Amino acid sequence: MKKLLVLIVLFCSGSFLISQNKKFISDVPLIQYELLQDKIKENKDVLLVLNFWSTTCAPCVKELPDFIEINNKFSGKKNFKMLLVSLDRAKDKEKVIRFIENKNLTAEVIILDDIKRMNTWIPAFEEKWEGNIPVTIIYKNSEKIHFNDGEMSKEELERIIEKNLN
Numbered sequence: 001m002k003k004l005l006v007l008i009v010l011f012c013s014g015s016f017l018i019s020q021n022k023k024f025i026s027d028v029p030l031i032q033y034e035l036l037q038d039k040i041k042e043n044k045d046v047l048l049v050l051n052f053w054s055t056t057c058a059p060c061v062k063e064l065p066d067f068i069e070i071n072n073k074f075s076g077k078k079n080f081k082m083l084l085v086s087l088d089r090a091k092d093k094e095k096v097i098r099f100i101e102n103k104n105l106t107a108e109v110i111i112l113d114d115i116k117r118m119n120t121w122i123p124a125f126e127e128k129w130e131g132n133i134p135v136t137i138i139y140k141n142s143e144k145i146h147f148n149d150g151e152m153s154k155e156e157l158e159r160i161i162e163k164n165l166n
Contacts, residue, residue, distance in 0.1 A: 028086075028093065028096060028097055028100065028109050028110065028111060029110050029111070030090050030093065030110075030111045030113040031110050031111070031112060031113065031114075032112075032113065032114045033112065033114045033117060033120070033121035033124070036085065036110070036112060037124075039083065039110075040139055040142055041142050043081055043139070043142065044141050044142040045079060045141065046079050046080065046081045046139075046141075047079060047080050047081070047138065047139070047140050047161060047164050047165050047166075048081050048082075048083065048138070048139040048140075048142075049067075049070075049071075049080075049081070049082040049083070049136065049138050049157070049161070050083050050085055050136065050137045050138070050139070051064075051067055051082070051083070051084050051085065051134060051135075051136045052085045052087060052112075052133050052134060052135040052136070052137075053084060053085070053086060053087065053133055053134050054086060054087045054088050054133060055086070055088050055092070055095055055096060055099045056088070057133050057134060059133075059134055059150070059151045060133055060134040061103075062151065063134055063151050063152060064084075064103060064105065065103070066152075066153070066154035066157065067082065067084070067107065067154075067157065068103075068104070068105055068106055068107060069154065070082070070154060070157050070158055070161065071106055071107040072106055073158075074161060074165065075106070075107075077165060079165065079166060080161070080165060081108070082107040082108070083107065083108050083109075083110065084105065084107050084108065084109045084110070085110055085111075085112050086109060086110065086111045086112065087111075087112055087115070087133060088111055089113075089115065090111065090113045093111060096109070096111060118131060125137060126144070126147045128147065128149065129147070129149060130149075132149070132150070134150065134151060134152070135147070135148065135149055135150075136148040136152045136157070138160055138161075138164070140164050145160075145164060146160055
């Protein structure tokens, strides 16, 4: 009887932890372009690294471990923030959540659920951006200081951050 009770307690504890983990991860917000612009403006005293990516983009997935390593290195600084902007569709939110869990992404992740208006917001971020990903945009005091079209090396990302982080 004691063994059965122990098994029940362990099962319930494990289920609780799993559900707690899912609850935390499932808070990946679906946002529109205007809210993302607001987030950029809110981070006016911060060096903000925005990385546009998708779970279906091989170059995006390839560079993410380097971005996470850099995020882990600088995340203790109060004037640094990394925001991973997923361009996956809203219906693929669970896939994005599983991806975050499997890849141990430590940076904040949002899903930009605004594909229908991409011809409006892409040039608003950068007139040279043709819509391909990955794309990294770095802001300092809410002003764009760097645009990188395509994969970005860990060394280049780190160099730009160190140069601009006060």
